[in-house]
Amino acid sequence: MSTAAVSGRRGSRLGWNLLGLLVFVTAGFPVYWMLNTAFKPAKDAIDPDPSLLPTSVTFSNFSRALDIADFWGPVGRSLVVSLTVVVIGIVVGMLAALAISRFAFRGRKVVIVGILAVQMVPLVAMIIPVFLLLNDLGQYDRLTGLIITYLTFILPFTVWTLRGFIVNIPRELEEAAMVDGCSRTTAFLRVVFPLLAPGMVATSVYGFIQAWNEYLYALMLMSQQNQTATVWLGNFTTKHGTEYAPMMAGSTMMAVPIVVLFLLVQRKMAAGLTAGAVKG
């Protein structure tokens, strides 16, 4: 790299940094404002000339948010649904991912393209037939119905992502183990599985987040008494208006655990997603 370019860069570094800070402030503002509103007294939230910096800290919005409608019931239901979906998705998805990444067989290409194509069907387009299907099966307003439904998007996602992780593990490792006397199964369990574990964890967490965040099916397929966590957030708007400060407190309670989970896995996931999609 020529010296001219380097010194030119150093000179403009300050400009880039300022621009970068602007991006940081803009991108982070909605999150900041959610937290800011959640912790400020409800009457400060409806100040027509709001102060951008935190004034005083209160937790009253959180207790109001917990009061407004049952919070732990929806959270429990969301947990049950998301965890079940992820467990089924990972077990079933793992087998399928192994099949398409480690075996050569006729029809493999069709399966791969099928699993990719299936992810393109917008969930919204499916809501009508899914609603009718669950209605016929007597699974409307049941957690099992919701679990079955969530598999439509979690399963293809899991298969495809796990495949991305498996493809990145060199086949030679398994072969070496098999040369050394392992069976195909033990080679998988002792060599591939440990290498795959981080990817599996990341996929599970990401799948969990997706299931947890799902809104449309949860709204359509569950009644008011059986609502899940995302739908719970709708309780702050009534005919008397919206209670914004408690609503932001509720949003904070919903978002923080998810964002933290997300932080833990996002690096791994970004790698897995691109590997799966770009690497042939």
Place this chain on the structure above:
Amino acid sequence: MSAADTTTPTKVPPPRQVPPAPPAAAGRASGTKRSGGGAVPWALLAPCLLILAVVLGYPLVRLVTLSFQKFGQSQLWGFQPAESVGFDNFAKVLGDGEFWTVVVRTVVFAAACVVFTMVIGMLIALLLQRVSGWVKTLINIALVASWGMPIIVATTVFKWLFDSDYGIFNALLSKLPGVDMIGHNWFASGPEGLAVITLLVVWGAVPFVVITLSAGLTQVPKELEEAARLDGAGAWGVFRYVTLPILKPIVVMLTTLSVIWDMGVFPQVFVMRGGHPEAEFQLLTTYSYDRAFVVNDYAQGSAIALLTVLLLLGVIGVYMRQMLKIGEVE
């Protein structure tokens, strides 16, 4: 479907299929086995395919058949059998002027979302290469936080930001000299409201694009850019003729995913408008939902959903070709 399958991998019979690499003879042997097909991979695939057939295949087929039937409230309750009506639903939908308005609105909205997401994402990814480490960390934190926000929470927060009386956005705008936006209702008109929703969608979609592109940018050889610069290329020239061609596969993938996601925008509009989007806010997704669950014409709703899928397929045909290529390479 769970307990039995958990144990399946341990039961997989040993070798049979030998990786094609090592000695030539083994490679040929596996070649013949390949053409014969194998029971093992299909056994591994079976649970997955079975579930998908039930939860995805059946509803997809039902979506198609439904759109050729008459299916309203009385058919839902089973008072009347669903009769086939041929292309009636499609004729009704396609003959409706409102449908075409909605199609145009959806395409414009999705296009705006995709273009802004990709351009802003690319700019931020390029910026990240030029800032100091600590600024990069700050930006990454903000991006991951907005990426991880549940859509429903993000929508709620934006509703608050753009509230007409107490929203911070109006308050900040009014700080500008000569501007008084207090009380301005962003959702009084469709275009303004959809602009806010576009902002919301872009805000949530940019992080994925930035992080993926950043990973891609590290793959661009510094020597190539340097060589182009020595040959007299400006910043734009280097980007256009060196960086972009290398990033092309990632850009194509990201654009396609964005198209799929942005054509499927639903909760953002639905929640922003309190569960009843006005006519001016209808996109194909909400329109189909509206027809089915508000007007109770499930058949017409299905027809609209099906047309949406077809439209989407047309748009992403390019990507489909690339997928086929992926299938071939492997």
